[in-house]
Amino acid sequence: MNITARKPHYCLQCDDGAELELGVRDVTLHADDVTRVVPEVAGWHCSKCGEIEFVDQDSARRMSAAWGGAWAEVYGGALRRENTFLDSRLRGNDAY
Numbered sequence: 001m002n003i004t005a006r007k008p009h010y011c012l013q014c015d016d017g018a019e020l021e022l023g024v025r026d027v028t029l030h031a032d033d034v035t036r037v038v039p040e041v042a043g044w045h046c047s048k049c050g051e052i053e054f055v056d057q058d059s060a061r062r063m064s065a066a067w068g069g070a071w072a073e074v075y076g077g078a079l080r081r082e083n084t085f086l087d088s089r090l091r092g093n094d095a096y
Ligand SMILES: [Zn+2]
Pocket: 011, 012, 013, 014, 018, 046, 047, 048, 049, 050, 051
């Protein structure tokens, strides 16, 4: 894989045009209170906002899957809390 083929360019998310850095990094995702680390993500990374411009399909796919999994966990957790609450109410347990 040749990831040095493109010239450096600038972050589209940052107003001041931070320079993106080409490399392979472990990227940490935050979806609500769920955190995921995606190892060895190849691409142009913005050190300011965390924006990534992917240079290969594999990294993009793994990031996408991690986001999906993290949000599924966020919503799954919310659902479980709701069910636990309902269960405790049905049992007349006000100590929830
Ligand atoms: Zn940025």
